[in-house]
Amino acid sequence: MQPEDATSRPLPRGSAVHAAETAGRSQDARDAEFVASMAHDVNNMLTVVMGSIDQVGLQLPPTHPAFPDLSVARDAARRAAGMTKRLMLPGGQPALSAIDVNATIHNALRGLSRTLGERIAMTHELAADLWPAHTDAEELWQMLFNLATNARDAMPDGGTLRIRTRNTTLTAHCTMATRTVVAGDYVAIEVTDTGIGMSPSVQQRMFEPHFSTRAAAGRGLGMSAVARLAHDSRGGVRVRSEPGRGTAIEVLLPRAQG
Numbered sequence: 001m002q003p004e005d006a007t008s009r010p011l012p013r014g015s016a017v018h019a020a021e022t023a024g025r026s027q028d029a030r031d032a033e034f035v036a037s038m039a040h041d042v043n044n045m046l047t048v049v050m051g052s053i054d055q056v057g058l059q060l061p062p063t064h065p066a067f068p069d070l071s072v073a074r075d076a077a078r079r080a081a082g083m084t085k086r087l088m089l090p091g092g093q094p095a096l097s098a099i100d101v102n103a104t105i106h107n108a109l110r111g112l113s114r115t116l117g118e119r120i121a122m123t124h125e126l127a128a129d130l131w132p133a134h135t136d137a138e139e140l141w142q143m144l145f146n147l148a149t150n151a152r153d154a155m156p157d158g159g160t161l162r163i164r165t166r167n168t169t170l171t172a173h174c175t176m177a178t179r180t181v182v183a184g185d186y187v188a189i190e191v192t193d194t195g196i197g198m199s200p201s202v203q204q205r206m207f208e209p210h211f212s213t214r215a216a217a218g219r220g221l222g223m224s225a226v227a228r229l230a231h232d233s234r235g236g237v238r239v240r241s242e243p244g245r246g247t248a249i250e251v252l253l254p255r256a257q258g
């Protein structure tokens with residue numbers, strides 16, 4: 001029998017040997033490893049979720065009224081699995097291509113309305129002549145759900161969420177919430193709510209990772225993710241909001257050329 005290779009055996013976290021082993025590596029490398037291992041475990045759980053959904057689906061006649069929700073659940077789990085795969089790749093890059101933003105929004109509508117709950121109405125106005133956007137469909141999906149979650153949290157007594165798309169051209173560089181966006185053609189996606197709104201001081205900090213006004217309920221990772229995802233496509237985010245008068249968040253994604 002071969003002697004066991006000590007280096008291939010995982011060392012218990014926090015042990016003296018583990019500490020000595022990891023001391024030579026940067027905190028960033030260790031964080032990346034931790035994220036990858038969590039993503040791996042979450043992915044395993046999602047396999048269970050998808051398998052169980054499939055089992056339920058097999059036991060229902062295709063005309064059963066629960067079928068559409070079941071397929072929303074399966075689609076969401078599949079997308080989540082896709083996100084975890086990306087977390088397992090070091091420096092995972094977005095997959096940019098020409099995306100039909102209206103179609104992505106259409107596909108997300110049922111899942112979004114489940115996120116919002118019954119007290120929030122949802123409307124959409126999607127421009128018929130919308131340009132294709134140079135973006136990553138999965139990342140766009142993540143942005144929509146982050147924005148809808150925040151809108152829901154801002155409307156505890158109910159309200160309306162509106163999703164609008166339009167073409168827009170910036171004739172000059174434009175300073176947006178967290179970066180400057182260059183002049184050019186953009187596809188704009190605006191998510192508006194009738195919720196509690198934000199003071200100027202909250203608007204100034206809302207994109208900071210871990211900034212939250214929602215005490216223990218908030219993680220403060222939604223808006224920093226939206227900004228990061230928009231930047232991945234070389235787009236930007238802008239915000240209009242007033243306390244008590246709702247919020248409009250507009251994501252600009254570059255028009256796909258060609």
Ligand SMILES: Nc1ncnc2c1ncn2[C@@H]1O[C@H](COP(=O)(O)OP(=O)(O)O)[C@@H](O)[C@H]1O
Pocket residue numbers: 150151153154193195196197198202206207211212213214217218219220221222223224247
């Ligand atoms: N639609 C919105 N209406 C009101 N406030 C918002 C909205 N979206 C974001 N915010 C503010 O920005 C903060 C940061 O949002 P986010 O990063 O998603 O963190 P979290 O939702 O966990 O608090 C929120 O705590 C809230 O103060």
Ligand SMILES: [Mg+2]
Pocket residue numbers: 146149150220221222223
């Ligand atoms: Mg949030």
